[in-house]
Amino acid sequence: MDVSLGTVFVSEIxxxxxxxxxxxxVVANVILPKTKGFNSGWIVITFGWGLGVFAGVYAAYKSGAHLNFAVTIGLLANGAAEYAPGVAVTFASTMVYLAGEMVGAFLGAILVFLAYKKHFDEDADPGTKLAVFSTGPAVRNYGWNFVTEVIGTFVLVFIIIAFGKTPSGLGPLAVALLVVGIGLSLGGPTGYAINPNRDLGPRIAHALLPIKGKGSSDWGYAWVPVLGPIVGGAIAGLVATAYVV
Incomplete structure (x- = not known):
């Protein structure tokens, strides 16, 4: 059955x-004060994100479950004819995916705030509260942080294309485990955004929400987890064109 652009938009949201x-x-549960999961560590965070991908792919199956503009760009660079059945790769359809991904990321971040509202009200470093919404570097060096995001996103998108051609084709569990692996192996320097929407939508939410004691949304760093994944996704798509039969 062909999928309409309206269905794509809602599915990606x-x-x-x-x-x-x-x-x-899962980030909020690990780093905010007085939660049940407080201080449970990086491995919990990486598995939580992986299972978030697992659930997200199922929820967005109708659109091919991109969930990530880097994946959309990777498929575009790879020369895909369709993003989903009946959804031709065009400028308009690409923008629908981007819009759905951005709106969904923004709304998801708001839901996290609502779920953890009383913990956001507790005293905590403003940077800790920002970290629930967006990524930040362990060692700030914009050039090398950018390289890290390019590499991590390349791994994600290349493997998705190589084994599935679409995210749902690879299988939700396999994509989830891939994201866990990237987090464990490459997530240390930057927190592995590997998805421009995952970082930008929640960062905007952080800027707009009435979070007690919040500080800056760190817009000076914001370009890194946006452009790095886009570049990494595009390179992965181009490399896969030559490498993947």
Whole structure:
């Protein structure tokens, strides 16, 4: 059955919101004061994000479950004819995916805030509260942070294209485990955004929400987790064109 652009838009909203709700939620559970999961560590965060992807792919199956503009760009660079059945690769359809992903990420971040409202009200470093919404570098060096995001996103998009051609074709569990692996192996320097929507939508939410004691949204760094994944996704798509039969 062919999929309409309206269905694509709603599907990507649902899937990306689910991804951000569970992914942002596990970060909140680990780092915000007085939560049940406080200080449970990086491995919990990486598995939480992986399971967020697992749920998001199922929620967005109708659109091919991109959930990530880097994946959309990777498929475009790879020369795909369709993003989903009946959804031709055009400028208009690409923008619908981007819009759905951005709206979903923004809404997912708001839901995390609502779920953890009383914990956001507790005293905590403003940077800790921002970290629930968006990524930040362990060692700030914009050039090398950018390189890290390019590499991590390349791995994600190349493997998706190589084994599935679409995210749902690879299988939700396989994509989830791939994201866990990237987080464990490459997530240390930057927090592995590997998805421009995952970082930008929630960062906007952080800027707009009435979060007690919040500080800057760190817009000076914001370009890194946006452009790095886009470049990494595009390179992955181009490399896969030559490498993947």
């Amino acid at each position: 649902m899937g990306t919101a689910m991804l951000l709700l569970l992914g942002g939620g």
